[in-house]
Amino acid sequence: MTSLRERFTEGLKEAMKAGDKRRLGTIRLIQSALKDKDIELRGLGKGPASDEEILALLQKMTKQRQESIAIYDANNRPELAQGEREEVDVIASFLPKQMDEAQMSAAIDAAIAETGASSMKDMGKVVGALKARHAGQMDFAKASGMVKAKLGG
Secondary structure, three states: OOOHHHHHHHHHHHHHHHOOHHHHHHHHHHHHHHHHHHHHHHHOOOOOOOHHHHHHHHHHHHHHHHHHHHHHHHOOOHHHHHHHHHHHHHHHOOOOOOOOHHHHHHHHHHHHHHHOOOOHHHHHHHHHHHHHHHOOOOOHHHHHHHHHHHOOO
């Protein structure tokens, strides 16, 4: 499997060849954020960002844009909201396919069984197992609520 960094470089080349300014600009934003993350990690004495850290960065960028879309929609700025939606689509093209509700439920059940969780005190163990196994594939805010419901919280 090619690394995310290689996929960004390939995507950048493809966007240049196609003359796709939105995709090109968005991939450059991703690479810039990744460079900042690498510098931050280097300051902490660590190596370059891992694929898991890059996925977390992409999810953060997506969340920021979704918040902006909500603000633009609320303030009747559809042209700005559309630009943000296009950026979300580009960023999402680098993320793994998101799990649907049924897949999330099955993954949560498996994590509960694997960790032997029986009460709300074990919620952290379950969410930690989910993050280790399904990083980038599920919305952990939603998953936390589902785990809470399954553990009787």
